[in-house]
Amino acid sequence: MAIGFVGCIGAIKENKCLLLTFFVLLLLVFLLETSLAILFFAYTDKIDRYAQQDLKKGLHLYGTPGNVGLTNAWSIIQTDFRCCGVSSYTDWFEVYNATRVPDSCCLEFSESCGLHAPGTWWKAPCYETVKVWLQENLLAVGVFGLCTALVQILGLTFAMTMYCQVVKADTYCA
Known part of the structure; x- marks a missing residue:
């Protein structure tokens, strides 16, 4: 929720710092989730x-x-x-x-x-x-996980696109 708030404020205010912070935090969360999923499947027997x-x-x-x-x-x-x-x-x-x-x-x-x-x-x-x-019920869990990943990837893409647009606008305005 806090990460989403940072992203919303960054987008509304077109603030480079907040947009970059949102991107980095969301990327860290995405990489952490991906790492945990890989570790879960690698160590299924031990976890069991x-x-x-x-x-x-x-x-x-x-x-x-x-x-x-x-x-x-x-x-x-x-x-x-x-x-x-x-x-x-x-x-x-x-x-x-x-x-x-x-x-x-x-x-x-x-x-x-x-x-x-x-x-x-x-x-x-x-x-x-x-x-x-x-x-x-693994299919439902998998679909939920893929939808969550898709939303995160879209968030990363839009945040970086907007960040680049704000940087580009600052360059032309200066």
Whole structure:
């Protein structure tokens, strides 16, 4: 938002400094996004392992004071995606030190249903289920990314064009 504001003011006032600042900042953001995308695809396996480990650590914060957002997120994911745990429902056994799961893992939700037998819980692992869902929606994410890149490239092009025009006008006026 701040970068866009600099660009707007630079264009309205036809200020060389602001236009150049906008161009440089937008170019840095674009290059950073491109670098992160390349690194993401280059290190997908490492990111995959790290994400699973981190999610398993996060299970231990489920239901603790001050972690309402995390608790709600896990409950919503497990209910909506019909899954339980990161790699299996047994991930919850480490959290509760027992053979139980949160009630959001139950096939049919009822109070304390997570205390019943594993036959009443979702069997699908949440990590793989969400990963498959993301892969199925990869086209939408890709189109969004390409549209964002296109807008940034247009912004860079227009900013540099206007900067050159202002420099050219200053040269002829001087």
